[in-house]
Amino acid sequence: MSRYLFDNSAPQASGRFSALETCYDPVSRRQLELTGLAPGWRCLEVGGGGGSLGDWLGERVGPDGEVTITDIDPRWAEHGPQRPPHVRLLRHDIVTDPLPHDTYDLIHARLVLLHLPERLRVLDRLVTALRPGGRLLLEEFDCGWTPVLAAPDEASAALFERVEAALHSQVEKAGADPLWGRRVLGAMAGAGLTDLTATTYAESWPGGGPGIALHGVNIKQTADRLRADGITDPELTAFQALLQDPTFVVNSYPLISAHGRRPHPEATPR
Numbered sequence: 606m607s608r609y610l611f612d613n614s615a616p617q618a619s620g621r622f623s624a625l626e627t628c629y630d631p632v633s634r635r636q637l638e639l640t641g642l643a644p645g646w647r648c649l650e651v652g653g654g655g656g657s658l659g660d661w662l663g664e665r666v667g668p669d670g671e672v673t674i675t676d677i678d679p680r681w682a683e684h685g686p687q688r689p690p691h692v693r694l695l696r697h698d699i700v701t702d703p704l705p706h707d708t709y710d711l712i713h714a715r716l717v718l719l720h721l722p723e724r725l726r727v728l729d730r731l732v733t734a735l736r737p738g739g740r741l742l743l744e745e746f747d748c749g750w751t752p753v754l755a756a757p758d759e760a761s762a763a764l765f766e767r768v769e770a771a772l773h774s775q776v777e778k779a780g781a782d783p784l785w786g787r788r789v790l791g792a793m794a795g796a797g798l799t800d801l802t803a804t805t806y807a808e809s810w811p812g813g814g815p816g817i818a819l820h821g822v823n824i825k826q827t828a829d830r831l832r833a834d835g836i837t838d839p840e841l842t843a844f845q846a847l848l849q850d851p852t853f854v855v856n857s858y859p860l861i862s863a864h865g866r867r868p869h870p871e872a873t874p875r
């Protein structure tokens with residue numbers, strides 16, 4: 606049973622999607638292009654969030670192709686542009702709801718499997734849903750490397766690290782794996798995919814910028830849990846103020862884009 610910590614019913618979800626889209630959509634679009642994406646492809650965008658990448662895939666595959674955008678709670682993607690008939694949005698739980706077999710040319714999921722305790726089972730399901738030769742692109746954070754790159758003083762850096770550590774502990778308690786980014790390629794190999802590659806992207810996030818806002822919404826949405834874990838209200842207030850200070854700079858979450866192909870049956874060793 607999934608216990609997604611940052612569920613989309615919270616008002617912070619829209620801030621999360623705009624931070625992710627601003628910082629990572631250009632990276633994801635480049636990685637999607639590198640799969641060979643072409644008009645006519647049949648694509649699945651899993652856990653599509655705000656829907657931006659699914660809509661972009663729809664433009665790239667054109668009316669001869671097909672894009673299905675899924676989410677366990679698609680309310681934010683419903684606010685998107687009027688979609689053409691070849692792009693559909695589905696309420697769908699990737700853990701439990703039916704998925705067709707041998708169907709997709711490309712499946713993409715960004716920051717979805719990281720949150721799912723059943724991530725290895727879901728990975729197997731995604732592989733089965735690909736047509737032989739089809740491509741899987743999973744993009745996941747490695748939350749274990751977000752060093753403070755500049756800070757007004759040592760206490761500020763220590764505060765950031767303490768609050769982040771408390772958040773990661775909550776994320777783990779909910780069944781997520783904050784280090785999944787460094788494990789995903791190995792898991793894809795274990796699931797039988799071939800032609801595996803991984804590319805990692807990170808950038809600096811200064812206070813007041815669009816990227817660091819992700820920390821702000823994540824901490825706001827989990828504030829009650831963090832308080833229960835010993836983070837105080839003055840610390841939460843100071844943390845939010847720090848995120849607005851341009852002299853405070855952190856490394857973004859590194860995004861690992863892992864790509865692989867489902868082998869053709871004749872290529873599978875006996």
Ligand SMILES: C[S@@+](CC[C@H](N)C(=O)[O-])C[C@H]1O[C@@H](n2cnc3c(N)ncnc32)[C@H](O)[C@@H]1O
Nearest residue numbers: 609625652653654676677678698699700715716
């Ligand atoms: C961190 S957000 C990422 C959204 C989007 N992929 C992006 O990168 O901008 C994770 C998304 O996965 C969705 N999600 C969580 N559990 C899911 C499940 N079991 N099946 C489908 N979607 C799920 C959430 O509702 C949320 O929209």
